Amino acid sequence: MTEPIVTTDGLTKRYGTRVAVDGVGLTVHRGEVYGFLGPNGAGKTTTLRMLLGLTRPTSGTARVLGCRPGDPAATARTGALIEAPGFYPYLSGRNNLRVMARYQGLTDTAADVALTRVGLGDRGGHAFRSYSLGMKQRLGVASALLGDPDLLVLDEPTNGLDPAGMADMRQLLVDLAGQGQxxxxxxxxxxxxxxxCDRVAVISQGRLITESTVADIRGSSSLWVRAEPVDVALAIAMGIAGDDLVRLTGGGVQIDADAGVAPELARALVEAGVLLHELRVRERSLEEVFFEITSPEPATGSGPASERTRQP
Structure with a gap:
């Protein structure tokens, strides 16, 4: 396991009687892209602000690059884009970055390099006020890249980007992690x-629901069969995978088993004279799982959702 860059333990923020962040514990390792997910109002931005020292926690602890949040030693090695980026509207994108670079003791060249990395090299001379939302967001990411920080904290970095811009940003994040950031x-x-992302954490109503790899959160794949007669297909699938792993759904048969049983299942269906229309592997997307674990659940007496679903 790589060295932790960010750790929190019981991190909590209250505003009067409202609990915005409730006992969150995170671990972010060096060189990974770590996704922090949650519905609007779940406490994501508040948590990030506490990690950067912009908001003081009510209780709990956090360490960033071995320091307390906001410590100058950590701040110097951290780049951040939180909420909407703020720049001088009448300065060009390039001059905005150069101002920020000089505040950090960096050269104008550092600003130019950051501008190129986010795809704004040819628009750097244009006034910030003329930028589209996506271009403003790119400039915000460029400001976070100044000085090649060890840690980048980015709040909605693809906001306002078109599909090509999203692809460019995705590649940039992968490249940064590949370089050890x-x-x-x-x-x-x-x-x-x-x-x-290598790993993700999901937060809902201020509480951490789960923290794990993307693959583990998505879970195993399943098979879906559309065949006639469906009752015969159902019986054959149960014979191969077991009764508990097979059910009728969406006009077909779902088998919650590894894709490795697909050849055996197809052969058995054909040999039984079943008319096989479709046999495919179905993998749950992160989006599907996200909605499952963040949807409100009725009280069952089995404890909070975070205690039921959080990974060890």
């Missing part, structure tokens, strides 16, 4: 998170 990413675009 760590990315802590908050996003509502779960398909993007599924493609780039």
């Amino acid at each position: 760590t990315v802590l990413l908050s996003s509502h675009l779960l398909s993007e998170v599924q493609e780039v």
